[in-house]
Amino acid sequence: MEVHIGANQGTHHKYTSLIASRKIRVLLVITGLATGGATNVVLDIGSHLNNHPDFDVQILSGPVPEGRNDVTYLAYEKGIPTQIVPTLINHINPIVNAKAIASIRRIIIRGNYDIVHTHSSVAGVVGRLAARSARTRLIIHHVHGWGLQEEMSAATRMLYLSLERLCARFTDRLITVSKPDIKKGQAHRIAGEDKFTLIYNGIELEKFRQPVNDEQMRSELGLDPGCKLVGMIGRLDKQKNPLDFIRAAAIVRKGYTNVQFLFVGDGSLRSECEQLINELGLKESFFLLGFRNDVDRILSILTVTAMSSLWEGLPIAFLESMSAGKPIVANNVDGASDVVINGTTGFLVTPNQPSEMAKHILFLLINEKQCNEMGHVAQQHSCYFSKQRMVEQIESLYKELYSAS
Numbered sequence: 001m002e003v004h005i006g007a008n009q010g011t012h013h014k015y016t017s018l019i020a021s022r023k024i025r026v027l028l029v030i031t032g033l034a035t036g037g038a039t040n041v042v043l044d045i046g047s048h049l050n051n052h053p054d055f056d057v058q059i060l061s062g063p064v065p066e067g068r069n070d071v072t073y074l075a076y077e078k079g080i081p082t083q084i085v086p087t088l089i090n091h092i093n094p095i096v097n098a099k100a101i102a103s104i105r106r107i108i109i110r111g112n113y114d115i116v117h118t119h120s121s122v123a124g125v126v127g128r129l130a131a132r133s134a135r136t137r138l139i140i141h142h143v144h145g146w147g148l149q150e151e152m153s154a155a156t157r158m159l160y161l162s163l164e165r166l167c168a169r170f171t172d173r174l175i176t177v178s179k180p181d182i183k184k185g186q187a188h189r190i191a192g193e194d195k196f197t198l199i200y201n202g203i204e205l206e207k208f209r210q211p212v213n214d215e216q217m218r219s220e221l222g223l224d225p226g227c228k229l230v231g232m233i234g235r236l237d238k239q240k241n242p243l244d245f246i247r248a249a250a251i252v253r254k255g256y257t258n259v260q261f262l263f264v265g266d267g268s269l270r271s272e273c274e275q276l277i278n279e280l281g282l283k284e285s286f287f288l289l290g291f292r293n294d295v296d297r298i299l300s301i302l303t304v305t306a307m308s309s310l311w312e313g314l315p316i317a318f319l320e321s322m323s324a325g326k327p328i329v330a331n332n333v334d335g336a337s338d339v340v341i342n343g344t345t346g347f348l349v350t351p352n353q354p355s356e357m358a359k360h361i362l363f364l365l366i367n368e369k370q371c372n373e374m375g376h377v378a379q380q381h382s383c384y385f386s387k388q389r390m391v392e393q394i395e396s397l398y399k400e401l402y403s404a405s
Contacts, residue, residue: 024402025112026057029104029127030119031090033061033075033082034068035265035291036235037177037201037316038119038144041390043071044202045117046080048391055398057081060107062088062100062123067268068235069291083107090122092159097126104130114138115398121147121160128167138401141167142175145313145334146184164190172401175394177201177314178335197397200338201314202390205382208323212300221262221289221298228259228303228365233295233317236267236288241331243269243276244308244354250280251358256365261286264298299324303371304364309333310351322382327374329360339385345378 028046033039042059049057059082064070075082085107087100104127108116117140118127124141131139147160168174168191175197176182182196218225230249234240242263249261261282263273270288277286292298299305305321307330314335321328322339328346330336342348347360364371 023054023056024114024398026055026115026117026398027060027108027111027113028057028117028119029060029088029123031062031088031123032064032068033059033070033072034064035071036068037313038142039071040203040316041142041144041177041201042119043074043078043080044387044391045394046075047078048395050078050080052395055395058083058111058113060085060088060104060127062086062090065090067237067266069266088123088126090120092122097122100126101130101133105134108134108136114402115140117142120144125163125167128171132170137405138172138398139170140173140175140397140401141171142177143181143185143313144177145311146181146188148184148188149311161188161190164188168195171195172405173197173397175199175397178338180334180337181313199390199393199397200385201316201319202385202387203316203319203323204387205323205385208296208299208320209325209379210296210300212297214301217297217301221287223260223262223287223301226258228256229262229301230259230304230306230361230365231262231264231298231302232306232308233264233299233320234307234309234315235265236263236269236273238269239309239311240265240267241308241310241351242273244352244357245306246273246276246280246282246286247354248306248308248357248361249286250282251355252361252365253282253285255358255362259285259303259365262289262298262302263287264289264292264295266290295320296324299326302326304329304361306357306361307331307336308351308354308357309336312336314338319382319385322378322385325375325379327364327371327378329357329364331357341377341381345374345381 028042030042046059049055085103087096115138116131116136118124119142174195232245236242305326305328312334318339328340331351332348340346349356
């Protein structure tokens with residue numbers, strides 16, 4: 001179910017007359033520009049609009065949480081006007097959140113913004129409340145996966161849903177990055193179908209299709225020259241669930257020894273991961289590489305990619321892996337099924353079942369022909385997830401809503 005975006009001819013004329021005198025001013029709000037899918041989307045939108053004759057854009061970000069990789073510098077490198085609001089934190093704290101609302105409201109009024117586009121759960125609530133109180137013309141919220149988690153207490157879940165339902169009332173459009181997120185939003189009575197627009201995340205496809213010197217890359221990372229490689233890209237945190245990937249690796253090693261495992265990323269669970277790697281006897285075959293800015297080069301040398309996440313929106317790492325021509329073995333959560341065609345471009349497995357993940361990784365390692373075929377189809381499928389397509393759809397949505405408002 002995809003909500004198609006586009007304006008008819010009459011709408012186009014109305015839009016043209018509306019912007020004849022000035023540009024549309026857009027404020028992108030996010031709680032911290034840390035490595036991740038939401039940040040990538042914000043930077044891509046910001047970069048596109050910053051070079052567009054019809055728009056002015058600014059990013060409003062909070063401080064990056066401790067333990068996360070801060071990439072705020074990328075916004076400055078791209079020349080996108082960016083402001084940090086210290087009170088725009090990524091968790092609920094009524095006093096601090098109220099201060100953030102007041103600060104953002106002042107910024108919106110002073111900047112005379114036409115569109116406030118929020119990203120992530122807390123920024124979505126704080127930013128939309130600020131935009132509402134500032135009487136902003138258009139309010140858009142980008143759902144990078146709903147913040148509903150199984151271990152939430154009943155009180156926390158009710159608070160979260162109440163805030164989402166409240167904000168949805170005065171939100172002009174909810175952008176989701178996967179079909180399951182639309183269904184979840186409706187099931188939890190956050191909003192009706194007409195308020196949702198599906199826009200898949202996108203990446204710079206060609207970046208992940210460049211040739212890499214395999215021998216040189218392996219030498220740089222300290223890997224064996226002839227073994228197969230299985231890797232995961234993400235954070236070492238609860239959401240990405242790296243411990244299950246490590247458990248799956250130990251099972252795979254029992255059936256196929258000529259393989260090594262990589263995890264690209266860092267986070268709060270690093271010490272637990274190191275301990276489990278040692279306990280399972282994987283010290284010589286499992287490598288925690290930390291944060292890297294050359295994920296494209298690393299993906300190039302992998303045989304298979306894995307993803308053990310417990311929840312996701314639409315993982316950028318999936319798109320990068322497919323563009324690099326690698327089959328994926330991933331937990332079947334949220335937006336995973338929008339990307340991975342089960343049995344064709346990879347395999348979707350039951351969450352919290354590392355033995356099932358191991359079984360399918362092992363299949364791809366043993367059956368080289370099927371592995372290569374799946375990778376080839378995955379690369380073809382990745383063409384649906386280009387960065388250019390994503391930003392153009394968002395631009396079209398802005399224009400459509402602006403014209404109708």
